Amino acid sequence: MRFVFVMDPVSTVLVDEDTSFALMLEAQKRGHRVDHCLVQDVAIQDGRPKATVRQATMKRDPAAPVTLGDAEEVDLHDVDAVFVRKDPPFDEPYHWLTLILEHLRGSTLVVNDPRGLRDANEKLYACHFPELMPRTRVDSDRNRIRAFVREVGGQGVIKPVDGHGGEGIFLLKDDDPNFNAHVETVTRGGRRVAMVQEYIPEVRKGDKRILLIGGEFIGAILRVPRQDDLRSNIHVGGSVVHSELDDADRKIIATMRERLAADGLHFVGLDVIGGKLTEVNVTSPTGIQQMTRLAGKDCEGQVITWVEEKVNDR
Numbered sequence: 001m002r003f004v005f006v007m008d009p010v011s012t013v014l015v016d017e018d019t020s021f022a023l024m025l026e027a028q029k030r031g032h033r034v035d036h037c038l039v040q041d042v043a044i045q046d047g048r049p050k051a052t053v054r055q056a057t058m059k060r061d062p063a064a065p066v067t068l069g070d071a072e073e074v075d076l077h078d079v080d081a082v083f084v085r086k087d088p089p090f091d092e093p094y095h096w097l098t099l100i101l102e103h104l105r106g107s108t109l110v111v112n113d114p115r116g117l118r119d120a121n122e123k124l125y126a127c128h129f130p131e132l133m134p135r136t137r138v139d140s141d142r143n144r145i146r147a148f149v150r151e152v153g154g155q156g157v158i159k160p161v162d163g164h165g166g167e168g169i170f171l172l173k174d175d176d177p178n179f180n181a182h183v184e185t186v187t188r189g190g191r192r193v194a195m196v197q198e199y200i201p202e203v204r205k206g207d208k209r210i211l212l213i214g215g216e217f218i219g220a221i222l223r224v225p226r227q228d229d230l231r232s233n234i235h236v237g238g239s240v241v242h243s244e245l246d247d248a249d250r251k252i253i254a255t256m257r258e259r260l261a262a263d264g265l266h267f268v269g270l271d272v273i274g275g276k277l278t279e280v281n282v283t284s285p286t287g288i289q290q291m292t293r294l295a296g297k298d299c300e301g302q303v304i305t306w307v308e309e310k311v312n313d314r
Helices: 019-029 092-104 114-119 125-128 144-149 177-187 246-263 288-295 297-314
Strands: 002-006 034-038 042-045 048-058 066-075 081-084 109-111 135-138 153-160 170-173 194-198 207-213 216-224 239-242 267-272 274-279
Touching: 002 019, 002 042, 019 034, 019 042, 019 048, 019 081, 019 288, 019 297, 034 066, 042 092, 048 092, 048 135, 066 153, 081 092, 081 297, 092 114, 109 297, 125 135, 125 144, 125 274, 135 288, 144 153, 144 170, 144 194, 144 267, 170 177, 207 246, 207 297, 239 288, 246 267, 246 274
Parallel strands: 002 034, 002 081, 081 109
Antiparallel strands: 034 048, 042 048, 048 066, 135 194, 153 170, 153 194, 207 216, 207 267, 216 239, 267 274
């Protein structure tokens, strides 16, 4: 098969951490052709989406994990699958990319579905499942936000709806003199909505990342924050330990499975704290290499097998 990965420059790849690299390497091991391109390399001509790609060769060499061949233009109708693996933020070029890839509907498999990517803001999508979430308010007004924080016990967490990687997350305390400053920073002076959630004490034990492919469980890790930081993201110093599903996790997956499938969100990462769903990662879910190492199973292989089966069924 022939797979095209639309992603960031290969110079950004971390050989022992990057999920895209693990998927590309697994596809190569199975004899598939793997092509790489950037968002700006995707175009449309006469209604047909095209991409200027370079064949990628992967090896576990930290100095050069991905080697690229010569550039060539390919009609994306002629490849088997397109993996959208551009890291957040979901900005204008990302939006335009999904509009171009929309022309592949009914033809080439796109993971994840372009329409699903446009509709599923990684913070706000979780609000389709309020029964699974901690108490949550999305608002821009600091007085209403303060009233909500008081209502949920005097502590909350505020984060920008377009944030990623732990960026712009603050702990809100009703008695903190910096309360208004934190709210104004995240809402840009009340001009943009932010997500505010009740504080979950279990966050000190870790933030669970659960990966799914086609609604089925791949693996899970627990990202444990440092003692001096609220955030558990790996790149800000959070440590990673193996995790398994519990009953609350299984309920979350079962409840979300049908909606995820309907929206074409095939490869997703669910963030769960204390049995509560906090975010749904769809643009470029990560963590698969850590899951493979800690669980001792081939997590990336599950993803490529699912894609192979979907391509063969089309």
